[in-house]
Amino acid sequence: MGRASDALIPRPIGESKLRIDGRDKAIGAALYTDDLxxxxxxxxxxxxxxxxxxxxxxxxxxxxxxxxPGVKAVVTGQDFPGYIGLYLQDRQIFCRDRVRYVGDxxxxxxxxxxxxxxxxxxxxxxxxEVLEPVLDPELGVSAQAPLIHPDLEKYAVVNFIFPxxxxxxxxxxxxxxxxxxxxxxxxxxxxxxxxxxxxIQHVPLEPHIAVAKQDELGEVTxxxxxxxxxxxxxxxxxSLGLSQSEIRVxxxxxxxxxxxxxxxxxxxxxxxxxxxxxxxxxxxxxTREEEFYTAFVRQGxxxxxKMGCDASGRLLAMENKFxxxxxxxxxxxxxxxxxxxxxxxxxxxVPNVRGDSYCVYTNHxxxxxxxxxxxxxxxxxxxxxxxELSLQIGMDPVEFRRLNCLKTGSTxxxxxxxxxxxxxxxxxxxxxxxxxxxxxPPSTPxxxxxKGVAIMWKAPAMPPNAGSxxxxxxxxxxxxxxxxxxxxxxxxxxxxxxxMAAAALGVPYESVRVxxxxxxxxxxxxxxxxxxxxxxxxxxxxxxxxxxxxRQVLQxxxxxxxxxxxxLDIVNxxxxxxxxxxxxxxxxxxxxxxxxxxxxxxxxxxxxxxxSFMPSDVTGLDPETGQGEKAxxxxxxxxxxxxxxxxxxxxxxxxIRGVGAFDVGRAIxxxxxxxxxxxxxVQGVSSALYEHLQLKNGFVQNPSLVDxxxxxxxxxxxxLQSFIVExxxxxxxxxxxxxxxxxMVPTLPAIANAIYDAVGIRxxxxxxxxxxxxxxxxxxxxxx
Amino acid sequence: MVFHxxxxxxxxxxxxxxxxxxxxxxxxxxxxxxxxxxxxxxxAGECGACTVLMNGEPVNSCMVLAVECNAATIIxxxxxxxxxxxxxxxxxxxxxxxxxxxxxxxxxxxxxxxxLNRNPDPDEKEIAEALVGNLCRCTGYARIIxxxxxxxxxxxxxxxxxxxx
Numbered sequence: 001m002g003r004a005s006d007a008l009i010p011r012p013i014g015e016s017k018l019r020i021d022g023r024d025k026a027i028g029a030a031l032y033t034d035d036l037x038x039x040x041x042x043x044x045x046x047x048x049x050x051x052x053x054x055x056x057x058x059x060x061x062x063x064x065x066x067x068x069p070g071v072k073a074v075v076t077g078q079d080f081p082g083y084i085g086l087y088l089q090d091r092q093i094f095c096r097d098r099v100r101y102v103g104d105x106x107x108x109x110x111x112x113x114x115x116x117x118x119x120x121x122x123x124x125x126x127x128x129e130v131l132e133p134v135l136d137p138e139l140g141v142s143a144q145a146p147l148i149h150p151d152l153e154k155y156a157v158v159n160f161i162f163p164x165x166x167x168x169x170x171x172x173x174x175x176x177x178x179x180x181x182x183x184x185x186x187x188x189x190x191x192x193x194x195x196x197x198x199x200i201q202h203v204p205l206e207p208h209i210a211v212a213k214q215d216e217l218g219e220v221t222x223x224x225x226x227x228x229x230x231x232x233x234x235x236x237x238x239s240l241g242l243s244q245s246e247i248r249v250x251x252x253x254x255x256x257x258x259x260x261x262x263x264x265x266x267x268x269x270x271x272x273x274x275x276x277x278x279x280x281x282x283x284x285x286x287t288r289e290e291e292f293y294t295a296f297v298r299q300g301x302x303x304x305x306k307m308g309c310d311a312s313g314r315l316l317a318m319e320n321k322f323x324x325x326x327x328x329x330x331x332x333x334x335x336x337x338x339x340x341x342x343x344x345x346x347x348x349x350v351p352n353v354r355g356d357s358y359c360v361y362t363n364h365x366x367x368x369x370x371x372x373x374x375x376x377x378x379x380x381x382x383x384x385x386x387x388e389l390s391l392q393i394g395m396d397p398v399e400f401r402r403l404n405c406l407k408t409g410s411t412x413x414x415x416x417x418x419x420x421x422x423x424x425x426x427x428x429x430x431x432x433x434x435x436x437x438x439x440x441p442p443s444t445p446x447x448x449x450x451k452g453v454a455i456m457w458k459a460p461a462m463p464p465n466a467g468s469x470x471x472x473x474x475x476x477x478x479x480x481x482x483x484x485x486x487x488x489x490x491x492x493x494x495x496x497x498x499x500m501a502a503a504a505l506g507v508p509y510e511s512v513r514v515x516x517x518x519x520x521x522x523x524x525x526x527x528x529x530x531x532x533x534x535x536x537x538x539x540x541x542x543x544x545x546x547x548x549x550x551r552q553v554l555q556x557x558x559x560x561x562x563x564x565x566x567x568l569d570i571v572n573x574x575x576x577x578x579x580x581x582x583x584x585x586x587x588x589x590x591x592x593x594x595x596x597x598x599x600x601x602x603x604x605x606x607x608x609x610x611x612s613f614m615p616s617d618v619t620g621l622d623p624e625t626g627q628g629e630k631a632x633x634x635x636x637x638x639x640x641x642x643x644x645x646x647x648x649x650x651x652x653x654x655x656i657r658g659v660g661a662f663d664v665g666r667a668i669x670x671x672x673x674x675x676x677x678x679x680x681x682v683q684g685v686s687s688a689l690y691e692h693l694q695l696k697n698g699f700v701q702n703p704s705l706v707d708x709x710x711x712x713x714x715x716x717x718x719x720l721q722s723f724i725v726e727x728x729x730x731x732x733x734x735x736x737x738x739x740x741x742x743x744m745v746p747t748l749p750a751i752a753n754a755i756y757d758a759v760g761i762r763x764x765x766x767x768x769x770x771x772x773x774x775x776x777x778x779x780x781x782x783x784x
Numbered sequence: 785m786v787f788h789x790x791x792x793x794x795x796x797x798x799x800x801x802x803x804x805x806x807x808x809x810x811x812x813x814x815x816x817x818x819x820x821x822x823x824x825x826x827x828a829g830e831c832g833a834c835t836v837l838m839n840g841e842p843v844n845s846c847m848v849l850a851v852e853c854n855a856a857t858i859i860x861x862x863x864x865x866x867x868x869x870x871x872x873x874x875x876x877x878x879x880x881x882x883x884x885x886x887x888x889x890x891x892x893x894x895x896x897x898x899x900l901n902r903n904p905d906p907d908e909k910e911i912a913e914a915l916v917g918n919l920c921r922c923t924g925y926a927r928i929i930x931x932x933x934x935x936x937x938x939x940x941x942x943x944x945x946x947x948x949x
Contacts, residue, residue: 022878025886026893028821028861028871035820203921205825205887255823255887256921288826381907490885490922675881675927681925705830705919713915713925720926 009666010503013734016671017509021488021516022255022497031252031517033209033225043072044286045273048107048124049294050099051134053363053698054148055128055250057097062107064123074124075108080272084239086171086231086263088163089156089337090149091329093268095237099128100148100328101363102698103294108273110282112340129467133363133698138302138321140168140360142439148328148361158463161334162623168361170326171334173341175413176628178352183317187308189393194766195381197301199693202370203710206255207291210267213281219246221264222271226251227262227487228528231266233520235264236271247271252517254489258335258683259369260296260488261544262530263331292703297366297693299333300325301377301755302354305385307350313395315404317352320344322378324368326359333359333367336374339461342621343375344629345413346382347423347457348404353413355626369530372684375458375745383454383749384762397753398431401455407638408727412493412629414621417769422663423637427455429661429723434641446648450657450758453641454746459632460531460738468534469524470541472501472549473664476589478573480507482545483515485526486538492672493502493534500733501670504546507586532738535668537613539733544611553589555600556604560594632731636737638662640681640746646758648783651774653689653755655716660740661723662742666735670724677722677743684747686711694769789841794819795863802848810834810845812853813860821861821890825919832918835891836860841899844917861890864897872935873897880931884922892918898915905936 026028062074077096083089094105107124111117133138134148145168149155153165184190210224220242226232229249237244266761271285286295292692304321322340326333341357347680390400402424410418431437434451442449443701473484482501488494498512515523554565559576561568567579576583588594593604599757640660644653660677667673690709694701700710728735748766756762761776791800794817803812810827813819813836822845825833829847836845837859864871873896876882879899883889899906899914904915911932912925920928 016881018878018884019881021886022883023870025883025889026861026874026878027865028819030886031820032823034824035814037818204918205831205885205919205921206823207825255825256885258921288828288830347913492884528822673882675884675923678924679884679922680924682926683921704828705826710919710921711925712919713912713929716912716925720924750896766905 006490008697009734011670012509013503014500015671016669017495017499019492019550020498020514024467027676028126031468032206032255033211033223033252034285036223036252038212038283039556043110043112043280043282044114044117044398045110045270045282046114046121047105048109048121048126050102050104052094052099052128052130053102053133054131055099056131057095057099057106058127058129060145061125062108062660065109065120065338068116068120068123070112070214070224071120072112072280073110074120075273075276076106077726079276080240082239083155084235084243084264084268085329086331087158087161087334088330090170093272101365102620103290103365104328105269108269110273110277116338134168135364135698137300137325137360137362140362141323141358143320148363160338160620162530169358170330170361171337171359173338173613173626174624175341175344175353175355176624177413178318180352180354182353185617186310187316188311189389190306190308191385191389191392192306193381193385195303195305197377197380198765199300199364199695200296200687200691201292201294201299201693201708202258202756204256204258206375207288208261208266208295210270210287211281211283212466213556214279216279220271220274221248221250222267223250224267225254225261226267227254227257227489227530229518229520230485230525232264232267236268239268240271240275240318243487248519248521250517250519251487257489258371259530262528263370265295274380280541284774286477288705289703291646291709292693293365293700297327297365298370299327299336299367300472303378303381305381307385307389309389309393313393313400313403318345318350322357324357324367325364327362327364328367330359331366332369334367335461340374340378342414342626343378343457343459346379347406347455347637349406349410350413354439364695365700369515371680371741371744372458373461373531373741376684376687376748379454379456380748383746384752387753392774398427398436398453401427405455406457415627416630419634419730420727421635421637422725423455423659425725426661426663427635430641430659432722433659433723434643434657436641442645446647446779448758449643449645450754450756451641452752452754453639454750454753455637456641456742456745457635457637458742459635460533462531462533465614466527467612467614468526468537468541469612470538470545471524471608472505472545472611474549474586475717476587476591478585478590479481480517481504482512482542483524484533484538484542485518485523487518487529489529491676492669493529493538495534495537496668500539500542501546504543505550507573507666511573532740533735535736536729536732539736540613541611543733544613545609548611549607550607551611552607553586556589556594557584559603560596562597599707614678622668624672634737636662636664636739638742638746640750640772642750642754644751644754644758646755646773648777651688651770653773654770655685657719658717658722660743661725662739663727664725665729665732665737667724668736673724674722675740676739678720679745680741681720682711682716682749685715685742685751688748688751688766688768690767724773732767762770786853790851791873792853792855793857795860801850805851807850808846809836809848809853812850813845819860819862823887823890825887832895833888833891835894835918839892840864840901842895861893864883869899872938873900873932876931876935876938880927880934882923882928882931888918888920892920892928896935898946899932908933924934
């Protein structure tokens, strides 16, 4: 970045302002859904769930539960025949004739207390005919696998998802590029590997919660912890046969999402029960145990990689096959499968590619989006194969990546060209910071030390026309109120919305507020808070709304002063004229306007600006080849490197140092960008070393925070460095693109590559627990 | 259900409550006293989001029965700031960027305050060990640890809380 272009960037863009919600959250005043008060009319809901991974429902008897004093509503699938689903409508709110995972909702109860609701569940009798479950995605695609969705051909589906009726395949995405079969002969070296990435869970600190109420006119209000208030309004309305405007979704602060609170999950249950509860609000709050298997999980992946390069190390071909363990229903799984398919080469230029990405129904918990949307799982194996291939051909892994990685203008796996990116700079930054090529001695003779690197790419995965909108208004005191429909779940979107509005309008950051909570009745539309798309998409809408206010303000002042808007400016909250040197603070005209020059009447009025944004040039991909002009809006790229030690006595891994660099286009708030890089890195470490949702015959074995371990304060590396690379995005606000998810993508393979560097072993999949590492070292004869 | 009459001090205010035997301190704070700053992340003593100070010691309030709090002194996150002055741990965690979603923040602040009360100058290892029972999924902990170190330096001994212990 040259200084000249930086000079055009207005304050406070690029300044590390403190979070707009920091104080509220630190004094206990920030309200989350469970903090809202609903008074004595509140009912408490509990859910009777399937005890079988796969079974037919033969009979449901709720008569005893209904008769229990204090029970106000009992609902079953017979009450709600509609289907629901974001891309593929394959789910009913309550199961009607078949259950497909342990925890599938069968009956909903609302009562005057949680205790009575729990007692009512025990009084419900459900008879099942148990069916053979599908517990593995590779077996799930085979002809002999039992069908989980025999009605697949009847489900409504969007035009870029391709289910295969008569099988358990809910989506099959294909890449056919070049001539893979003939390319292998030209390869000097080929690596072929299989990796298995287990299910993990998001573990937001705040469990899922929803409160729903239907009023006398039939209109529904839903209060919930949600990344997708508008998508919930849309999907729940469709499912219940209501109109979108008859549903209002209010979403206060979200206590962590990571994808688990995107789309619709348990909220639909609360709404359905509330429609039978005669005007009373109904609260459904998942227990931590339910959180582990009835909320979304990150779906498992079995990935086959084959890749080859010529004698100079140039990648010639890849043949990658992904089997996603999508679980019982797909909400997002089908689109994760698609995203992994069109990203299947990783951030490399490869002329010959065959890619197959299958989303497979299994009788496992429902796979949903999780930070990275398939990219951490896919890169886990891919970036290890890249290391193996480079070592096999006798090339340094960093040099191999330098040679093959995508650069500005490279041909993409989907056929188009790469926009301006700084992936190479990211790779240089991390290899320099980790002192690549030098090897420090281990801290004790019983340990081995190693370094590993990995690079990544990720695009926002969303429909081509996902939109954002915003409004900006002035108050009597000249303060600015920004309305957004995007959610702040900790990533800082409200803060950067305020910074962008301040910069575009010409006011101090401190005079901007964000109109929260998001409320679909009052807030402007936002597709969803997912895909790391808010900084870019919502940001564009906010900037456009703030510029609209600015245009109106300058127009009013110009008319009142008898000048032209071109001679006027807004600086630090004051309208000034460079020509007449007149000035007036915004508070003098934001609501009441200004008197006309001749004193006969007024100009202006309450000022409100509007902005909206929608990508306009994303094309479809050919269903047979996955080729198209522009598959996605853009890619964020980056790199991480780690240095670690393996304890030969115990197999325990200790991360000594972690470094990361990501090309964010423009850091609106550099410290918050770095906070995303750090948080994602530690979540990546956690997924690499500790996390594994253990499934046995369809049952989750470890649904608690004791048995499912996540990283704690003592597990983080002693040294954590983050670098910001800025190659601007041509259609981003001041060049910005997203960073929320990307920092978790390369962490696991960087760690795996460092373990190999230290002790020369590779495991089929994480977590790289001390036990697994030790046993692998024993097998390899490294320890005795 | 047996009910008990208890009296206790919460954030410097004397209170009298009638509570059922099975009610937890967390439920009493959130549902009976509208002190919703203390969060419920697991109801099982595993996540630390509900940490409060009971007679100066950090406890998981979901693991303490309300009836055990008779004659106790409780401090919650709402009681950390005094006379519009934030506690140094609050100020430092905001400034260091140690807050993201904020759901773990109240519990982390209470564990940190307890740490600084018993050890005014902890090193990073001692801070991390003091926070091992407080899970955070967003921040990666580094900025929180940095904040607590900073808080120890900021206004040693001037916190209203450290003065009362």
